[in-house]
Amino acid sequence: MKSISAKMQGKDFIRNYFSFIGLILVVIVFHVLTEGSLISSRNMMNIFNNFFSIGLGAIGVMFLMSLGELDLSVGAIMGFASAMGAFSAQVHVALIIPVCLLTGLAIGALNGVMISRLKVESFIGTLAMSFIARGLTTYFLNGTVGIPLTQRMFDQSYVKIAVFLVVAIVFYLLFEYRAYGKQCRAIGASAEAARQSGVNVERVRFLAFAISGLLCGLAGFFSLVRTCTASSSTGEAFEFEVLLAVLFGGMPLSGGWSVKFRAAIVGSIAMAVMQNGMSLMGIDGLTQQIVEGVILIIVVVISFDRRNTVVIK
Known part of the structure; x- marks a missing residue:
C-alpha cells in the first residue's frame, strides 16, 4: 500500500510541477544548442513577440x-479578425481595433451558442467553425490586404507589454477570485453537480467561448499591425500552438479544479522559447x-490523468 501511495504521490508531483520542470529544461537545452544566443538582450524581445x-x-x-471543452477555431478566428480589421482600415484606421475585437467576439459567441444551446460537441463545432472562418477569409481577401504603415506604432514593445499585463491581471482575477472562474472549474469537475448547485451551465459555457474569441480578435489585431498586411495564412496552426502551450503548462484535458x-503563462513562455530556439538553429517551419x-503527444501521455476522465460504456 505504501509503494502504491508513493507512486501516486510521485505522479501528482510530476503533474503539479511538470510545467516548471519542462520550462527549465527547454531553456537549458536551447540555450546550449544555440551557443548562448537564446538568452541575450537582443533576442529577448523576439521571444516575447x-x-x-x-x-x-x-x-x-x-x-x-x-470546462473540459476544446476550441480548434482560435487560429481561424485570429485570421478572420485580422482580415476584417484590414478591410475596415479602408474606411478609417480608427476602426481597426474595434472591428478586430468585435469580429473575434462575434465568432466566439457563435461558437458559444452552438456548443451551449445547440449541444454540439466542442471538438466538432469549433472544427467546423474553423473551416467556415478560413473559407471566408480566403474568399474576402483573395490574396493580401494592407493597412497604413503608421499603424506599426501599436507594435511597439511597451504597448504590447502593457496590453498583456492588463489582460493577464484582469483574467487572472476573474479566474482565480471571482465566481465565474470557480463556476468554470466546477462545471469541468461535474456539470450536473454544478447545475444542481444553481450554476447556469449554458451561460458559463457561452461566456467562455466569447472570451476566447475576444482574445483571438485581439491577437489578430496585433498580428495585423506587426506586418501591416492580412493574408489567408494568418493564424495558421495557431490553435495547435495554443493547445501545446496550455498542455505543456500542465493544463489537464479533463478540466475541473x-x-x-499559471499553466497558460508558463506553457506559453516554454512554447515561445522552443519556437525561437528552433529558429535560431535554422530549423525550417515544416520540421518545427x-x-x-511529437512534443504534443509526449506531453499528453505524461500529463493525462485517467482518474479524472469519464468512462464511456
Whole structure:
C-alpha cells in the first residue's frame, strides 16, 4: 500500500510541477544548442513577440479547458479578425481595433451558442467553425490586404507589454477570485453537480467561448499591425500552438479544479522559447511542426490523468 501511495504521490508531483520542470529544461537545452544566443538582450524581445500572441490565445482557451471543452477555431478566428480589421482600415484606421475585437467576439459567441444551446460537441463545432472562418477569409481577401504603415506604432514593445499585463491581471482575477472562474472549474469537475448547485451551465459555457474569441480578435489585431498586411495564412496552426502551450503548462484535458492560471503563462513562455530556439538553429517551419507534434503527444501521455476522465460504456 505504501509503494502504491508513493507512486501516486510521485505522479501528482510530476503533474503539479511538470510545467516548471519542462520550462527549465527547454531553456537549458536551447540555450546550449544555440551557443548562448537564446538568452541575450537582443533576442529577448523576439521571444516575447512569440509569447505575446500565444499567451493571449492560451488565456482564453484556459477558460474553455477548465470546462473540459476544446476550441480548434482560435487560429481561424485570429485570421478572420485580422482580415476584417484590414478591410475596415479602408474606411478609417480608427476602426481597426474595434472591428478586430468585435469580429473575434462575434465568432466566439457563435461558437458559444452552438456548443451551449445547440449541444454540439466542442471538438466538432469549433472544427467546423474553423473551416467556415478560413473559407471566408480566403474568399474576402483573395490574396493580401494592407493597412497604413503608421499603424506599426501599436507594435511597439511597451504597448504590447502593457496590453498583456492588463489582460493577464484582469483574467487572472476573474479566474482565480471571482465566481465565474470557480463556476468554470466546477462545471469541468461535474456539470450536473454544478447545475444542481444553481450554476447556469449554458451561460458559463457561452461566456467562455466569447472570451476566447475576444482574445483571438485581439491577437489578430496585433498580428495585423506587426506586418501591416492580412493574408489567408494568418493564424495558421495557431490553435495547435495554443493547445501545446496550455498542455505543456500542465493544463489537464479533463478540466475541473486542478486547472491553474499559471499553466497558460508558463506553457506559453516554454512554447515561445522552443519556437525561437528552433529558429535560431535554422530549423525550417515544416520540421518545427513535426517537432511540436511529437512534443504534443509526449506531453499528453505524461500529463493525462485517467482518474479524472469519464468512462464511456
